[in-house]
Amino acid sequence: MKNEIRIASGQGYWGDLPIAPFKQVTEGDIDYLVMDYLAEVTMSIMQKQKNKNPELGYARDLPEVLRDILPTCKEKNIKVITNGGGVNPHACALETLRHAKELGIEGLKIAVVYGDNIVDELDYLVSDDCKLNNMETGESIEIIRDKILSANVYLGAFPIVEALQKGADVVITGRTTDTGLTLAPMIYEFGWAKDNFDLMAVGTVAGHILECGAQASGGNLLADWESVEDMANIGFPIAIAKPNGEIIITKHESMGGKVSFETIAEQLVYEIGDPAEYITPDCVVDFTSIKLEDLGNNHVRVYDVKGKPDTEFYKVSCSYEDGWSAEGGLTYSWPKALTKAKAADKIIRKRFEMLGLNFEEIRTEYIGYDSCHGPLSKQLDEDDINEIRLHIAVRSHDKNSIVRFGREIVPLVLTGPPSVTGFAGGRARPSDVVAYWPALIPKKLITPQVEIMEL
């Protein structure tokens, strides 16, 4: 058994800093690169792409990212684990193999994890034992049944462990939890028992720290962000894991950023609910048990993490179509910038009314004045503000109203208050509103599968 493994975060979401994975594998020694690509909205986008073209439905830039790093990974024996397979991990693996072949890489094993995507199985899955009611509102899934775009179960670490046991160099999954990507290599390398919930919790906490990329190494840091060095060259976080369940979070020495008590503490509280009940498919973590020790020099020790048994359910995330929205805006300058923007808002709303447009919500915000902090914003001298961005957004199930909204913004330039600009983007375009339906499904109904594809 290795006495430690180094797991590096390469992406915190689909669209994260493109150079990060390459830097993680080239700027120092690591054993695993984990890349999280999925947010709730991502699955519905991917499902739509797959519906149009059965060969799509995954993070399209992922095979190219892998192409850039595979030669180094092969040379340094770095394994890659990612959930960027989305709703079509098989196609993602095929495309990656095609790139690998072009590069002349030999003996590459890619594992694909399936079983999370249940959108085509809802008809027989939904029953008295598995209602898939909305876990927040209790509503029956029947009310959205014909509008469902995607339905995915959040799988845990163990299918990835199986993939690693089968010798995979790259593991591509669909909807696996962000935390499972990081926990899996620890279970595989150290032989941690499935029912050792403190150890499951340790790996899960490491996963929570790594899952948002540089947000754990100096990015988006509210505590003295100006002290973060060389942000242009920010290093993504690395977890050094030991068999006894101790984790040290750090980054490559050559890279910028900051790993301190503050950076890790901020990431620990990010998007959590009840800290004593952090539920994953692998365990339930008690975040109030976690201890941090800042060792200095960009090293933070994470220890004493306590966990409890996993539940009998997987979380399911369904997405469904829920109308359209659009947003647009204009910029008004001094004098009386805010007064002008407010007048323009009044005018356009009157035009909506005269046209009989049908919106479920119209939201106006004044960027540069109070769009972030609303009533908590500092009172400014309204007549003396330099400039204001008027931002209007609308939502409706009537697409014609949304399209017409897009045509009503720019005309304000010549038919409304003066000294106005910022219309270069043209008409606001309708976007699909996708809503979520979180539910629970008994674990016994789901069978994760692992397929090995070789070059």
Add this chain to the structure above:
Amino acid sequence: MKIKLIDIAHGRSGDKGDAANVGLIAYDDKGYEIISKYLTAERVKEHFKGICFGDVERYELPNIRALNFMLHNTLGGGGTVSLKHDAQGKTLAAALLRMELEVE
């Protein structure tokens, strides 16, 4: 004595559906004593009047000198439903730091 929250704490906020979570972390033990004593759920709900339209839940993480607040009915529907410029509540931790506390 008046204390500005920004002088004794930092934090991070994000979205959980239509709720925002605001995690607040004190810079030192003294700061944690103050926030854990004075920063009640009611005080936070009052602060976010006009932003948070639901209940506020409060959780303690004394191990990292932190409090976590769940602000329900805050993000205009959440996800892609929300028309808010800050639909994920990313700036709400900073908004909480605007608070001033009257302490003994």
